[in-house]
Amino acid sequence: MLRGRPDTVRPKQIIPFVKSDLVNTTYDKPTIIWFGHSCFLIKTKTANILVDPELSSFAGPFSGLVNAFEGADAYQPEDMPPIDVLIVSHDHYDHLDYGTVKKLKKKVKKVVVPMGIGSHFTYWGYDKAKILELNWGESININPQLNITAMPAHHRSGRTFTGNKTLWASYVIEVDGFKLFYSGDTGYSSHFKTIGEQMGPFDLAMMECGQYNNNWSQNHMFPEQTAQAAGDLKAKMILPVHWGKFAEAYHRWNESVTSLLPAADALKIPVTIPKIGEAYTVGSTPLRSNWWNID
Secondary structure (H helix, E strand, O other): OOOOOOOOOOOOOOOOEOOOOHHHOOOOOOEEEEOOEOOEEEEOOOOEEEEOOOOOOEOOOOOOOOEOOOOOOOOOHHHOOOEEEEEOOOOOOOOOOHHHHHHHHHHEEEEEEEOOOHHHHHHOOOOHHHEEEEOOOOEEEEEOOEEEEEEOOOOOOEEOOEEOOOOOOEEEEEEOOEEEEEOOOOOOOOHHHHHHHHHOOEOEEEEEOOOOOHHHOOOOOOHHHHHHHHHHHOEOOEEEEOEOOOOOOOOOOOHHHHHHHHHHHHOOOOEOOOOEOOEEEOOOOOOOOOOOOOO
16 A cells, blocks of 8 residues: 555454453553553553553544544543553643543642643643653653653644644653653654663663654654664564554554564564553563454
């Protein structure tokens, strides 16, 4: 398929998911539970970390614009455990959902966001004392075992018609002796190599992989670039995100991972692809059940 053709294909069957009490389970090592697109929970010995809160059935200011695939919205805010840290990469609707954030307010202890995004949370009723804004290169210690650092990304920001008045970021999450990386939304650039040299290697990298198009290649990576970026980061494992819930580009819904796998294999970087709601523990065998081959 030519990238950029207007023939997006949604899955013809319900997206496979695991709905269980895994979100409330205790794990000895950092464990990631993905909820579709770029929303995932990192469970550690000392903290529950929810990233890019989008647990709605649509992405946007209202429903009907970008609706979730059937089965991809299995998890709701009510399913989440207490959240020690809520991390946001940028303020686009598919990464920062008002309905989700509003319902989570009583569960969230701290919020970590790039510069400027704290204003959304205060407007929505969050206590200012809970909110920490980071510039690129700045860090926060949540507890003695958990440090979060905001790092560069090549993207943009904004809600409705307001653009680029808030910052966007990737994140390095150091927890329990492990190093994790989250790319946020980003185009491929030299920042990956710089981060890898400064802070790598990484035990696991949650990498943007989906919703790409030639017209916005500066802001989103193609799957082959996702693999290369992971190599630049010195990542030991890739967990692809930014796919599996919404169709926001013109490629088939699962093309991103089917293109990523051979590119990552060529670089000898393992890829783990959990179902929505399935738990992946850092350092364990990759999840590769081929569940995305449902069309």
